[in-house]
Amino acid sequence: MPSRPLNATAASLLGFLHEGPMSGWDLVATAQSRIGDFWSLTQSQVYRELAAMAADGLVEAQERGRRDRRPYAITDAGRAAFTAWVSREPEPETIRFPLLLTIMFGRHVPADQLAGVVARHREAHAARLAAYEHIDAELPPGAAEAEPYAVATLAFGLAYERAMLAWFDDLPPAIAGG
Structure with missing residues (x-):
């Protein structure tokens, strides 16, 4: 051991x-x-x-x-x-999301700088979603039965990135700019 x-x-x-x-x-x-x-x-x-x-x-x-x-x-x-x-039972997840720290203290960041940071992070999440969607589209028939663990992980990634993009789209203009 x-x-x-x-x-x-x-x-x-x-x-x-x-x-x-x-x-x-x-x-x-x-x-x-x-x-x-x-x-x-x-x-x-x-x-x-x-x-x-x-x-x-x-x-x-x-x-x-x-x-x-x-x-x-x-x-x-x-x-x-x-x-x-x-x-074993997995430990509870812990969110460590540096962008949330920046937004939490966003009042100390110039508005245009904060909007740029948010825009770049949104672009990164959109690109990751596009990559996951490409992988999903390329899965062969029966992949969910043959590789249910990998497909379930991919499904989480798709749902997470879609949720992130919805969150970005709902940010107040003071944070996202505009």
Whole structure:
């Protein structure tokens, strides 16, 4: 068993390693593409967690591969720790949304600057929604049955981005400009 409780970052890495051995670089790229819109991982976090998980026997380093990258494979202990983690009741979510802090203290920001910040964030959410809609449109028939977990996550992303755009559209002119 691990010497410390498994955290969400380590657990997500173990989840990806169920698909086969990956280097730290591969894990960072996989995390950014698959969960990066709702869970952030830094390269330093990934390598720190890999070292800790190797020390705890949850992963084991393989022979160095191309570009001198060292893949890691999940062990039976890692599978057991992941199963225990993913089976537990998730903690309540915490909203950490830097734009909300800026808006909360918006009276201290020049109106045109605040409107520009809001507009740029709205554009980013609109672009993310367009990307999710593209992914959704490209799903093959039967995807919801074959990959219900990924499709449910995509559905959340679609609903979230639509809600965000509705929120932006309802902001008072003092915040959004106009």
